[in-house]
Amino acid sequence: MMQTEGQTLIRSTTILTVRRGDRVAIGGDGQVSLGETTVKHDACKIRTLADGKVLCGFAGSAADAFALLERFETKLDQHKANVRRAAIELAKEWRTDRVLRRLESLMIVVSQDATLMIGGSGDVIEPTDGVIGIGSGGMYGAAAARALLAHTELSPEAIVKHSLDIAADICVYSNREIVIETLSDAGTDASTDCRATR
Numbered sequence: 001m002m003q004t005e006g007q008t009l010i011r012s013t014t015i016l017t018v019r020r021g022d023r024v025a026i027g028g029d030g031q032v033s034l035g036e037t038t039v040k041h042d043a044c045k046i047r048t049l050a051d052g053k054v055l056c057g058f059a060g061s062a063a064d065a066f067a068l069l070e071r072f073e074t075k076l077d078q079h080k081a082n083v084r085r086a087a088i089e090l091a092k093e094w095r096t097d098r099v100l101r102r103l104e105s106l107m108i109v110v111s112q113d114a115t116l117m118i119g120g121s122g123d124v125i126e127p128t129d130g131v132i133g134i135g136s137g138g139m140y141g142a143a144a145a146r147a148l149l150a151h152t153e154l155s156p157e158a159i160v161k162h163s164l165d166i167a168a169d170i171c172v173y174s175n176r177e178i179v180i181e182t183l184s185d186a187g188t189d190a191s192t193d194c195r196a197t198r
Contacts, residue, residue, distance in 0.1 A: 014137030019130025030177030060105030
């Protein structure tokens with residue numbers, strides 16, 4: 001994490017989600033960095049929640065991300081898997097709670113009908129085009145994904161894979177050990193064109 005004029009810049013990973021038609025894919029690289037050093041190459045930063053109906057990816061401190069995942073899962077239970085309502089309630093708590101306010105992480109959550117980014121300043125952002133990237137390579141991945149969405153007929157999982165590969169070529173805090181999960185009307189599945197760990 002770096003602080004730049006009151007703004008937190010997460011230098012840790014790349015998480016990307018793409019929605020096309022009735023499918024949404026979310027993926028992340030596996031690199032874990034400690035300062036300027038890579039300490040792990042194959043971390044899994046994508047989690048399934050709500051019996052596979054919700055997928056979540058995180059960028060930032062692992063301990064903080066897991067604390068937020070637990071809170072988000074509790075909110076999902078309280079609001080009967082209503083992802084938008086759970087996200088808003090988590091963002092409110094994250095912004096106002098004295099302990100949560102210090103957590104340094106960003107989250108992307110997707111369900112069959114919602115794509116949201118949740119941040120600690122109370123942000124809950126739903127993109128118009130179904131593309132969100134977070135983490136140090138997030139903007140590179142999102143830019144590549146938007147180009148592929150506009151100019152190809154690739155599936156969301158293929159777009160996520162190619163875009164994360166591009167981000168890994170640019171961002172030193174990301175690598176090509178990629179995990180991708182997808183949601184469709186048929187349910188949740190791990191992408192077959194990349195490594196997927198549990």
